Amino acid sequence: MNTIRVGVVGLGRLGYTHAENITTTKNAELVAVCSPLEEELSRAQKEWGVTHCFTEIEKMLSSVKLDAIVLVSPSSFHAEHIIYCLQKGLHVFCEKPLATSIDACKKVEKIVAKNPSKIFMLGFMRRYDPSYLYAKTCIDEGKIGRPILFRGYSVDPNAAIEGALKYAAHSAGQFIDMAVHDFDLARWFLKAEPTSIYAIGGCYLHPEYQQYDDGDNVSALLKFENDAMAFVFAGRTAAHGYNVETEIVGTKATLRIGSIPQKNLVEILDQDGVRKECSQSFNERFEVAFKNEIQEFINCIVEERQPEIKAHDGTQASYIAEMATKSFKNNTLISL
Ligand SMILES: NC(=O)c1ccc[n+]([C@@H]2O[C@H](COP(=O)([O-])OP(=O)(O)OC[C@H]3O[C@@H](n4cnc5c(N)ncnc54)[C@H](O)[C@@H]3O)[C@@H](O)[C@H]2O)c1
Known part of the structure; x- marks a missing residue:
């Protein structure tokens, strides 16, 4: 098999991690990189010896022979970049x-469907985290009985607020930027689509989000077609670090993933008491998941099979996030 x-x-914050992971992914070679920022390109050249560096995606695709593309551009460019790359005959991870x-999600879904020989994969990396995979197996094997409640918290450290605020204009809001992971997980674990949603939130620490008609902390309550419930909380102001925790309550058992978002298994006993340190970033908490998902993308290309996660999952999670945003802005319960 060719590489x-x-x-x-x-x-940027995640693109660097994906690029670095590709350098150690089996059957893959990092051949070219693209960023409008010269300093990011120089860093790629220096750290990984990448010689094909471009400031525009069009120039990259017309200058170098590539098999696959990993899109880690700002979210507002995703649809345009996916469509462009698929039409150029590349396998696409976004x-x-x-x-x-x-509307843009549906357009992407159509182009993906028109190119069945090209692998398309979406980066919901939690589905590739060993703990989430284990929980999914437990649920699928009936070990928790009937799942009745999904609870997901996704809270960034307040220490990362500068980067988050810089990115806010591209993010389309907390629900689509952060809570979209939890909407995807809720669908995945509960194996159903939501039928109603009510969202609230506010700017509790960072009034800057008001200019985007957004909150720095938001939450949503959902009911699903199989009667299951979900509660999702997304924020930007955790004092202790990167707090992603998930709970699935079933009729026979409850599963909790990362309910204490600890960095590792070490407990520190010192003058302040007994404590555990916390993960400080998505790169740190989901280090293994990010590696696994890129390896899965390459394996899918090599083995000529599509990944479990479909473009439609992306549309559904974005749809729920869009309706949550609408509910938050209009203070209304929305039927889906
Ligand atoms: N899976 C996760 O948990 C997770 C975490 C962080 C970010 N993300 C996603 O990754 C994407 C990037 O987020 P980030 O935090 O790395 O953002 P970032 O702002 O740190 O980086 C964005 C990068 O895209 C480049 N860029 C800007 N405009 C471009 C263009 N027109 N063409 C090509 N490149 C362009 C920037 O120069 C920068 O290198 C977003 O879609 C975000 O939702 C996912």
């Missing part, structure tokens, strides 16, 4: 969300 020649678009509007 899959990969290009990465976007070398970070979440699929797109920032439902």
Whole structure:
């Protein structure tokens, strides 16, 4: 099998991690990178010896022969970049969300369907985290009985607020940027679509989010077609670090993933008492998941099979996020 020649678009907070992971992914080679920022390109050249560096995606695709592309550009570019790359005959991995509007998601779904020989994968990396995979197996094997409640918290550290605020104009809001992971997980674990949603929130610490008609902390309550419930909380102001925790309550058992978002298994006993340190970023908490999902993308190309996660999952999660945003802005319960 030939090595899959990969290009990465976007070398920011997550793009750097994906690019670095590709350098150690089996059957893959990091051949080209693209970012409008020269300093990010120089860093790629220096750290990974990448010689094909571009400031525009069009220039990259017309200059270098690639098999696959990993899109880690700002969310507002996803739809345009996915469509462009698929039409150029590349396999495509794209970070979440699929797109920032439902119309754009549906357009992407159509182009993906028209190119069945091209692998398309969406970066909902929690589905590739060993603990989430284990929980999914427990649920599928009936070990928790009937799942009746999904509870998901996704809270960024307040220490990362500067980057989050810089990115806010591209993010399409907390529900689509952060809570979209939990909407995807809720669908995945509960195996159903939601029928209603009510969302609330506010700017509790960072009034800057008001200019985007957004909150720094938001939450949503959902009912699903199989009567299951979900509660999702997304925020930007955790004092202790990167807090992603998930709970699935069933009729026979409850599963909790990361309910204490600990960095590792070490307990520190010192003058302040007994404590555990916390993960400080998505890169740290989901280090293994990010590696696994890129390896799965390459394996799918090599083995000529599509990944479990479909473009439609991206549309559905974005749809729920869009309706949550609407409910938050209009203070109304929405039937889906
Ligand atoms: N899975 C996760 O948990 C997770 C975590 C963080 C970010 N993300 C997603 O990854 C994407 C990037 O987020 P980030 O935090 O790395 O953002 P970022 O702002 O740190 O980086 C964005 C990168 O894209 C580049 N860029 C900007 N415009 C571009 C264009 N027109 N063409 C090509 N490149 C362009 C920027 O120069 C930068 O390198 C977003 O879609 C975000 O939702 C996912």
